Amino acid sequence: MTPKPFSQPPSSSVHVFDPCLTINSGQMFLWEKIGQYWYGTYGNHILKFSESGVKDDSNNEENIEFSSLPEYNRWQYDVFRLDDDINKILSDFSRDILVSEAIRLYPGLRIMRQQPEQCMLSFVCASNTNILMIRRMLKNLSRKFGAKLELDGREFFTFPTAERINRADDNELRSCGLGYRTKSIKNMAKNIVSGEIDIKYLKSTNYHNAKKDLMRVYGIGNKIADCILLFSLEKLEAFPIDVWIARTLFYHYGWQTKDMKEPKRNKKLSTNQYNILSETAREYFGKYSGYAQQYLYYHIRESAHKNW
DNA sequence: GTACAGGCAGTAT
DNA sequence: ATACTGCCTGTA
Numbered sequence: 603m604t605p606k607p608f609s610q611p612p613s614s615s616v617h618v619f620d621p622c623l624t625i626n627s628g629q630m631f632l633w634e635k636i637g638q639y640w641y642g643t644y645g646n647h648i649l650k651f652s653e654s655g656v657k658d659d660s661n662n663e664e665n666i667e668f669s670s671l672p673e674y675n676r677w678q679y680d681v682f683r684l685d686d687d688i689n690k691i692l693s694d695f696s697r698d699i700l701v702s703e704a705i706r707l708y709p710g711l712r713i714m715r716q717q718p719e720q721c722m723l724s725f726v727c728a729s730n731t732n733i734l735m736i737r738r739m740l741k742n743l744s745r746k747f748g749a750k751l752e753l754d755g756r757e758f759f760t761f762p763t764a765e766r767i768n769r770a771d772d773n774e775l776r777s778c779g780l781g782y783r784t785k786s787i788k789n790m791a792k793n794i795v796s797g798e799i800d801i802k803y804l805k806s807t808n809y810h811n812a813k814k815d816l817m818r819v820y821g822i823g824n825k826i827a828d829c830i831l832l833f834s835l836e837k838l839e840a841f842p843i844d845v846w847i848a849r850t851l852f853y854h855y856g857w858q859t860k861d862m863k864e865p866k867r868n869k870k871l872s873t874n875q876y877n878i879l880s881e882t883a884r885e886y887f888g889k890y891s892g893y894a895q896q897y898l899y900y901h902i903r904e905s906a907h908k909n910w
Numbered sequence: 911g912t913a914c915a916g917g918c919a920g921t922a923t
Numbered sequence: 924a925t926a927c928t929g930c931c932t933g934t935a
Contacts, residue, residue: 628916729917735933736916781931786918823918844916870917872925899916 619682620710621666622653627900629833630714631724631737632744632761641758643744644681645717647674648751648758671753683715691838695887695894700854704901713833713896718801719794720761721834725826726790726819727783735779742778743767764794786821793819801835809837824876832892841883841891843876850902857882 625633625640632643635653642649652667668678679685696702704711716724727739740761747762747770767775768791775784793799799819804812812835816827825842832840843851848871851857857879871879887894 730915730930731917731932732915732934734915735931738933776931779932782918782929783931821918825917829916842916846916874924903916 618710619684619688619712620708621651621682623708623710624682624712624714627711627896628733628903629896630716631733631740636754636756639754641753642681643720643748643759643761644670644674644677645720646749646760646763647672647677648753648760649674649677649681650753651678671751671758681715683713686712688712691890691893694890698887698894700850700901701887701894701897704897707904708897708900711897711900713838713893716834717761718804718830718834719764722790722794722799722816722830723761723764723767723787725829725833726786726821727780728829729783729786729821729823729826739779739783743775743780746774746778764791767791768795783821789820790822804831804835809839812837813840824871824873824880828880832895838890838892839884839888841880841887841895843871843879843883844899846902846906847895847899848879850898851879851883 621640622635624630625642630642633640635641638653640651640653648671650669650671666678668676670677692705696705723743724736724740728736744759744761747766748759751758751760762770767787770788772784772788775787780787790799794801799815804815807815809831812831813827816822816830817824822830825844828840828842831837832842841847883895884891
Protein backbone atom coordinates (compact mmCIF):
# COMPACT_ATOMS: atom_id res chain seq x y z
CA MET A 603 0.00 0.00 0.00
CA THR A 604 2.20 2.82 -1.22
CA PRO A 605 0.85 6.33 -0.79
CA LYS A 606 0.20 8.25 -3.97
CA PRO A 607 2.62 11.12 -4.48
CA PHE A 608 1.50 14.67 -3.86
CA SER A 609 0.22 16.21 -7.04
CA GLN A 610 -0.21 19.93 -6.43
CA PRO A 611 2.20 22.71 -5.53
CA PRO A 612 2.07 24.00 -1.94
CA SER A 613 -0.30 26.85 -1.30
CA SER A 614 1.21 30.13 -0.15
CA SER A 615 -1.88 32.05 0.92
CA VAL A 616 -2.35 33.42 4.42
CA HIS A 617 -4.68 31.46 6.67
CA VAL A 618 -6.80 33.07 9.36
CA PHE A 619 -8.61 31.05 11.95
CA ASP A 620 -12.38 31.03 12.28
CA PRO A 621 -13.54 30.06 15.78
CA CYS A 622 -17.16 29.51 14.79
CA LEU A 623 -16.32 27.18 11.95
CA THR A 624 -13.92 25.35 14.21
CA ILE A 625 -16.47 24.87 16.96
CA ASN A 626 -18.97 23.65 14.40
CA SER A 627 -16.62 20.98 13.11
CA GLY A 628 -17.73 18.35 15.59
CA GLN A 629 -14.55 18.12 17.67
CA MET A 630 -16.04 20.14 20.53
CA PHE A 631 -19.24 19.05 22.16
CA LEU A 632 -20.15 21.61 24.78
CA TRP A 633 -20.16 24.95 23.01
CA GLU A 634 -23.25 26.90 22.14
CA LYS A 635 -24.06 30.24 20.65
CA ILE A 636 -26.41 32.48 22.56
CA GLY A 637 -27.10 35.84 20.96
CA GLN A 638 -23.84 37.18 19.62
CA TYR A 639 -21.69 35.20 22.03
CA TRP A 640 -20.30 31.70 22.07
CA TYR A 641 -20.09 29.92 25.42
CA GLY A 642 -18.03 26.81 26.02
CA THR A 643 -17.37 24.39 28.84
CA TYR A 644 -13.68 23.89 29.49
CA GLY A 645 -13.16 21.79 32.61
CA ASN A 646 -14.09 24.01 35.53
CA HIS A 647 -14.21 27.12 33.33
CA ILE A 648 -16.90 28.63 31.19
CA LEU A 649 -15.28 30.35 28.21
CA LYS A 650 -16.92 33.08 26.19
CA PHE A 651 -16.18 35.07 23.08
CA SER A 652 -18.01 37.45 20.80
CA GLU A 653 -18.62 36.37 17.27
CA SER A 654 -18.63 39.87 15.83
CA GLY A 655 -15.41 41.01 14.25
CA VAL A 656 -14.38 37.68 12.85
CA LYS A 657 -15.77 38.24 9.43
CA ASP A 658 -15.32 41.98 8.89
CA ASP A 659 -11.71 42.30 9.94
CA SER A 660 -10.33 38.90 9.24
CA ASN A 661 -6.72 39.91 9.45
CA ASN A 662 -6.61 40.10 13.20
CA GLU A 663 -8.71 38.76 16.00
CA GLU A 664 -8.09 41.78 18.23
CA ASN A 665 -11.67 42.94 18.08
CA ILE A 666 -13.06 39.65 19.23
CA GLU A 667 -13.89 39.90 22.90
CA PHE A 668 -12.70 36.97 25.01
CA SER A 669 -13.63 36.29 28.61
CA SER A 670 -14.08 33.45 31.05
CA LEU A 671 -15.43 32.37 34.41
CA PRO A 672 -13.45 31.86 36.61
CA GLU A 673 -10.77 34.11 35.12
CA TYR A 674 -8.55 32.39 32.60
CA ASN A 675 -6.34 35.03 31.10
CA ARG A 676 -5.90 34.88 27.31
CA TRP A 677 -7.43 31.44 27.11
CA GLN A 678 -7.75 31.76 23.37
CA TYR A 679 -4.03 31.16 22.93
CA ASP A 680 -4.28 27.76 24.55
CA VAL A 681 -7.70 26.74 23.36
CA PHE A 682 -7.50 27.98 19.77
CA ARG A 683 -3.88 26.88 19.48
CA LEU A 684 -2.67 30.28 18.41
CA ASP A 685 0.79 29.00 19.29
CA ASP A 686 0.71 26.72 16.23
CA ASP A 687 2.44 27.96 13.10
CA ILE A 688 -0.55 27.24 10.91
CA ASN A 689 1.07 28.18 7.60
CA LYS A 690 3.91 25.81 8.26
CA ILE A 691 1.50 23.07 9.27
CA LEU A 692 -0.74 23.49 6.25
CA SER A 693 2.13 23.65 3.83
CA ASP A 694 3.24 20.32 5.21
CA PHE A 695 0.40 18.52 3.43
CA SER A 696 -1.41 21.10 1.31
CA ARG A 697 -0.08 19.55 -1.90
CA ASP A 698 -2.62 16.79 -1.44
CA ILE A 699 -5.56 17.56 -3.72
CA LEU A 700 -8.40 16.72 -1.38
CA VAL A 701 -6.93 18.38 1.70
CA SER A 702 -5.92 21.50 -0.21
CA GLU A 703 -9.45 21.71 -1.52
CA ALA A 704 -10.70 21.54 2.05
CA ILE A 705 -8.24 24.24 3.10
CA ARG A 706 -9.44 26.44 0.27
CA LEU A 707 -13.09 25.94 1.22
CA TYR A 708 -12.60 26.17 4.99
CA PRO A 709 -9.40 28.16 5.56
CA GLY A 710 -10.39 29.07 9.11
CA LEU A 711 -10.82 25.52 10.36
CA ARG A 712 -8.53 24.59 13.23
CA ILE A 713 -8.01 22.02 15.92
CA MET A 714 -8.91 23.17 19.39
CA ARG A 715 -6.97 22.24 22.47
CA GLN A 716 -9.24 20.54 24.98
CA GLN A 717 -8.81 20.12 28.68
CA PRO A 718 -7.42 16.56 29.01
CA GLU A 719 -9.64 15.27 31.78
CA GLN A 720 -12.79 16.54 30.11
CA CYS A 721 -11.60 15.27 26.76
CA MET A 722 -10.98 11.76 28.07
CA LEU A 723 -14.30 11.57 29.87
CA SER A 724 -16.09 12.99 26.84
CA PHE A 725 -14.66 10.79 24.14
CA VAL A 726 -15.12 7.64 26.13
CA CYS A 727 -18.84 8.39 25.67
CA ALA A 728 -18.44 8.82 21.92
CA SER A 729 -18.39 5.20 20.86
CA ASN A 730 -21.05 3.91 18.51
CA THR A 731 -23.23 6.98 18.61
CA ASN A 732 -23.63 10.35 16.92
CA ILE A 733 -22.66 13.87 17.86
CA LEU A 734 -26.15 14.91 18.91
CA MET A 735 -26.27 12.04 21.36
CA ILE A 736 -22.80 12.77 22.68
CA ARG A 737 -23.80 16.38 23.28
CA ARG A 738 -26.87 15.27 25.14
CA MET A 739 -24.98 12.85 27.35
CA LEU A 740 -22.31 15.40 28.22
CA LYS A 741 -24.84 18.14 28.90
CA ASN A 742 -26.71 15.81 31.22
CA LEU A 743 -23.49 14.88 32.99
CA SER A 744 -22.59 18.54 33.47
CA ARG A 745 -26.02 19.46 34.76
CA LYS A 746 -26.02 16.58 37.19
CA PHE A 747 -22.43 16.51 38.40
CA GLY A 748 -20.88 19.84 37.38
CA ALA A 749 -20.79 23.09 39.32
CA LYS A 750 -23.39 25.71 38.56
CA LEU A 751 -22.04 29.12 37.51
CA GLU A 752 -24.01 32.21 36.64
CA LEU A 753 -22.88 34.28 33.70
CA ASP A 754 -24.79 37.01 31.86
CA GLY A 755 -27.85 36.20 33.93
CA ARG A 756 -27.87 32.60 32.75
CA GLU A 757 -27.00 29.26 34.32
CA PHE A 758 -23.99 27.32 33.10
CA PHE A 759 -22.54 24.08 34.35
CA THR A 760 -18.86 23.21 34.44
CA PHE A 761 -17.73 19.78 33.36
CA PRO A 762 -17.60 17.23 36.20
CA THR A 763 -14.19 16.17 37.49
CA ALA A 764 -12.98 12.60 37.27
CA GLU A 765 -13.15 12.53 41.04
CA ARG A 766 -16.87 13.34 40.94
CA ILE A 767 -17.63 10.82 38.19
CA ASN A 768 -15.66 8.20 40.05
CA ARG A 769 -17.90 8.37 43.10
CA ALA A 770 -21.11 8.82 41.13
CA ASP A 771 -23.81 6.19 41.36
CA ASP A 772 -24.05 3.93 38.29
CA ASN A 773 -27.74 4.50 37.91
CA GLU A 774 -27.30 8.25 38.07
CA LEU A 775 -24.69 8.05 35.32
CA ARG A 776 -26.94 5.80 33.28
CA SER A 777 -29.79 8.26 33.62
CA CYS A 778 -27.68 10.76 31.66
CA GLY A 779 -28.25 8.54 28.65
CA LEU A 780 -24.87 6.82 28.73
CA GLY A 781 -26.18 3.30 28.39
CA TYR A 782 -23.42 0.71 28.26
CA ARG A 783 -20.86 3.54 28.23
CA THR A 784 -21.50 3.92 31.95
CA LYS A 785 -18.93 1.23 32.63
CA SER A 786 -16.41 2.94 30.37
CA ILE A 787 -16.68 6.42 31.83
CA LYS A 788 -16.54 4.99 35.33
CA ASN A 789 -13.36 3.12 34.47
CA MET A 790 -11.83 6.17 32.82
CA ALA A 791 -12.57 8.27 35.89
CA LYS A 792 -11.18 5.62 38.20
CA ASN A 793 -7.95 5.41 36.23
CA ILE A 794 -7.51 9.18 36.29
CA VAL A 795 -8.17 9.44 40.02
CA SER A 796 -5.85 6.57 40.88
CA GLY A 797 -3.07 8.00 38.75
CA GLU A 798 -2.95 4.97 36.46
CA ILE A 799 -3.65 7.50 33.74
CA ASP A 800 -1.12 10.26 34.27
CA ILE A 801 -1.80 13.30 32.10
CA LYS A 802 1.64 14.82 32.63
CA TYR A 803 3.27 11.60 31.50
CA LEU A 804 0.95 11.20 28.50
CA LYS A 805 1.80 14.72 27.37
CA SER A 806 5.53 14.26 27.75
CA THR A 807 5.95 10.82 26.23
CA ASN A 808 5.69 10.04 22.52
CA TYR A 809 2.59 9.23 20.52
CA HIS A 810 2.91 5.45 20.55
CA ASN A 811 3.66 5.17 24.27
CA ALA A 812 0.80 7.48 25.16
CA LYS A 813 -1.59 5.59 22.93
CA LYS A 814 -0.62 2.23 24.36
CA ASP A 815 -1.17 3.60 27.85
CA LEU A 816 -4.58 5.05 27.04
CA MET A 817 -5.78 1.88 25.36
CA ARG A 818 -5.31 -0.10 28.56
CA VAL A 819 -8.42 1.60 29.87
CA TYR A 820 -11.67 -0.25 29.38
CA GLY A 821 -13.68 1.48 26.67
CA ILE A 822 -10.72 3.16 24.97
CA GLY A 823 -9.94 1.67 21.57
CA ASN A 824 -7.91 2.85 18.61
CA LYS A 825 -10.15 5.61 17.38
CA ILE A 826 -11.06 7.15 20.70
CA ALA A 827 -7.45 7.03 21.88
CA ASP A 828 -6.42 8.97 18.77
CA CYS A 829 -9.09 11.60 19.39
CA ILE A 830 -7.90 12.12 22.95
CA LEU A 831 -4.27 12.25 21.86
CA LEU A 832 -4.97 14.76 19.12
CA PHE A 833 -7.39 17.04 20.91
CA SER A 834 -5.88 17.18 24.37
CA LEU A 835 -2.42 15.61 24.60
CA GLU A 836 -0.38 17.49 22.00
CA LYS A 837 -0.05 14.57 19.62
CA LEU A 838 -0.67 16.30 16.32
CA GLU A 839 0.35 13.21 14.38
CA ALA A 840 -2.65 11.30 15.73
CA PHE A 841 -4.99 10.47 12.84
CA PRO A 842 -8.38 9.26 14.12
CA ILE A 843 -10.08 6.95 11.63
CA ASP A 844 -13.84 6.71 11.88
CA VAL A 845 -16.13 5.21 9.27
CA TRP A 846 -16.10 8.42 7.22
CA ILE A 847 -12.35 8.73 7.11
CA ALA A 848 -12.08 5.00 6.41
CA ARG A 849 -14.37 5.31 3.39
CA THR A 850 -12.38 8.28 2.13
CA LEU A 851 -9.08 6.46 2.49
CA PHE A 852 -10.61 3.61 0.55
CA TYR A 853 -12.48 5.39 -2.22
CA HIS A 854 -10.39 8.50 -2.73
CA TYR A 855 -6.91 7.38 -1.80
CA GLY A 856 -7.33 3.74 -2.70
CA TRP A 857 -5.58 2.60 0.46
CA GLN A 858 -7.24 -0.74 0.76
CA THR A 859 -5.87 -3.29 3.12
CA LYS A 860 -6.41 -6.91 2.37
CA ASP A 861 -10.08 -7.82 2.61
CA MET A 862 -11.21 -4.21 2.93
CA LYS A 863 -13.43 -4.70 -0.06
CA GLU A 864 -16.14 -2.29 0.74
CA PRO A 865 -16.16 -0.42 4.05
CA LYS A 866 -19.77 0.53 3.48
CA ARG A 867 -21.46 -0.70 6.57
CA ASN A 868 -21.09 -3.54 9.02
CA LYS A 869 -17.50 -3.76 7.82
CA LYS A 870 -15.65 -2.33 10.80
CA LEU A 871 -11.93 -1.88 10.67
CA SER A 872 -10.00 -4.51 12.53
CA THR A 873 -7.29 -3.38 14.92
CA ASN A 874 -4.67 -4.41 12.43
CA GLN A 875 -6.33 -2.64 9.51
CA TYR A 876 -6.66 0.49 11.63
CA ASN A 877 -2.99 0.44 12.49
CA ILE A 878 -1.90 -0.03 8.89
CA LEU A 879 -4.12 2.78 7.61
CA SER A 880 -3.07 4.99 10.48
CA GLU A 881 0.64 4.48 9.80
CA THR A 882 0.13 5.01 6.09
CA ALA A 883 -1.64 8.29 6.81
CA ARG A 884 1.18 9.46 9.09
CA GLU A 885 3.76 8.65 6.45
CA TYR A 886 1.76 10.46 3.81
CA PHE A 887 0.54 13.55 5.68
CA GLY A 888 3.48 13.94 8.05
CA LYS A 889 3.82 14.94 11.66
CA TYR A 890 0.74 17.16 11.58
CA SER A 891 -1.53 14.43 10.24
CA GLY A 892 -4.18 15.29 12.79
CA TYR A 893 -4.76 18.64 11.10
CA ALA A 894 -5.06 16.93 7.73
CA GLN A 895 -7.59 14.56 9.22
CA GLN A 896 -9.66 17.43 10.56
CA TYR A 897 -9.79 19.17 7.18
CA LEU A 898 -10.65 15.93 5.45
CA TYR A 899 -13.29 15.07 7.96
CA TYR A 900 -15.03 18.42 7.82
CA HIS A 901 -14.90 18.50 4.05
CA ILE A 902 -16.37 15.06 3.43
CA ARG A 903 -19.07 15.56 6.06
CA GLU A 904 -20.09 18.89 4.54
CA SER A 905 -20.11 17.33 1.07
CA ALA A 906 -22.42 14.64 2.37
CA HIS A 907 -24.68 17.33 3.88
CA LYS A 908 -24.29 15.85 7.29
CA ASN A 909 -25.83 17.71 10.17
CA TRP A 910 -23.60 18.33 13.15
C1' DG B 911 -41.08 -3.07 12.92
C1' DT B 912 -36.16 -2.08 10.74
C1' DA B 913 -31.95 0.44 9.92
C1' DC B 914 -28.58 3.29 11.40
C1' DA B 915 -25.42 6.48 14.24
C1' DG B 916 -17.95 9.33 14.47
C1' DG B 917 -16.58 1.72 18.54
C1' DC B 918 -15.27 -1.50 21.69
C1' DA B 919 -14.70 -5.90 24.17
C1' DG B 920 -15.30 -10.77 24.34
C1' DT B 921 -15.24 -15.10 22.17
C1' DA B 922 -14.46 -18.54 18.65
C1' DT B 923 -12.00 -20.00 14.60
C1' DA C 924 -4.81 -12.15 12.85
C1' DT C 925 -9.64 -12.05 11.39
C1' DA C 926 -14.88 -12.86 11.91
C1' DC C 927 -18.77 -12.41 14.46
C1' DT C 928 -21.71 -10.63 18.08
C1' DG C 929 -24.00 -7.80 21.62
C1' DC C 930 -24.57 -3.41 23.32
C1' DC C 931 -27.83 1.74 25.36
C1' DT C 932 -30.41 5.20 23.25
C1' DG C 933 -32.74 7.91 19.94
C1' DT C 934 -34.35 9.12 15.34
C1' DA C 935 -36.00 8.36 10.49
